[in-house]
Amino acid sequence: MFALRFEYRFEAAHRFTKTESIPCMTPHGHTWKAALAIKSPQPLNSCEMVEEFGVLKKDWKQFLTAIADHSFFHHAEDPILPALWQHVPSFRSLPFPGDPTTEMIAACFLKKAYAMGIGKTLSRFEHSLRQQRLENDFQMTMEIFETPTNSIALDPKNLEVLEKFVPSFSDFEGWWEDPAVDARWIRRRDKKAQSGRPTAVLVTT
Numbered sequence: 001m002f003a004l005r006f007e008y009r010f011e012a013a014h015r016f017t018k019t020e021s022i023p024c025m026t027p028h029g030h031t032w033k034a035a036l037a038i039k040s041p042q043p044l045n046s047c048e049m050v051e052e053f054g055v056l057k058k059d060w061k062q063f064l065t066a067i068a069d070h071s072f073f074h075h076a077e078d079p080i081l082p083a084l085w086q087h088v089p090s091f092r093s094l095p096f097p098g099d100p101t102t103e104m105i106a107a108c109f110l111k112k113a114y115a116m117g118i119g120k121t122l123s124r125f126e127h128s129l130r131q132q133r134l135e136n137d138f139q140m141t142m143e144i145f146e147t148p149t150n151s152i153a154l155d156p157k158n159l160e161v162l163e164k165f166v167p168s169f170s171d172f173e174g175w176w177e178d179p180a181v182d183a184r185w186i187r188r189r190d191k192k193a194q195s196g197r198p199t200a201v202l203v204t205t
């Protein structure tokens with residue numbers, strides 16, 4: 001079995017709402033690295049490859065560069081958001097169903113990678129794999145580096161655990177009452193992560 005892995009660096013800010021640590025509650029940035037590994041049970045193709053890296057990486061790279069890079073990762077209900085939206089209406093943000101810890105980012109990014117169908121070209125033999133009961137061998141692992149030496153790695157089993165203990169993780173939608181605001185980026189196939197500012201915040205005095 002082959003495992004393909006690719007890494008990307010991106011810059012993003014975050015802050016925590018449930019901490020006593022002043023550095024952690026202060027909006028601050030990191031140079032993050034996301035490493036996505038894909039295990040494929042399928043044999044090599046006629047070019048003696050599992051798949052071209054460029055094909056596998058294209059959508060994921062676009063998500064990271066267009067959405068995650070130079071964004072503010074925040075708890076979906078972070079109380080500082082209304083002030084930010086009022087003074088910087090177009091700031092780039094990415095909401096999370098909890099504090100955007102490295103663990104949370106890894107989990108949401110792994111879920112997003114599955115939702116986007118990253119590696120879907122490796123499932124050409126999906127039917128036969130199912131017959132062979134090998135479908136579980138197609139597996140992605142996400143590792144997020146907060147610093148060059150600190151990282152969190154997750155596989156789908158961790159997602160199941162997270163869904164048990166963080167209810168909002170599995171039902172992350174409608175965090176603002178405004179239906180025009182779609183924060184379901186984690187489960188969407190496209191590369192957008194529209195977070196926008198809720199209409200309610202626009203009506204300020």
Ligand SMILES: [Zn+2]
Pocket residue numbers: 014024028029030
């Ligand atoms: Zn930090």
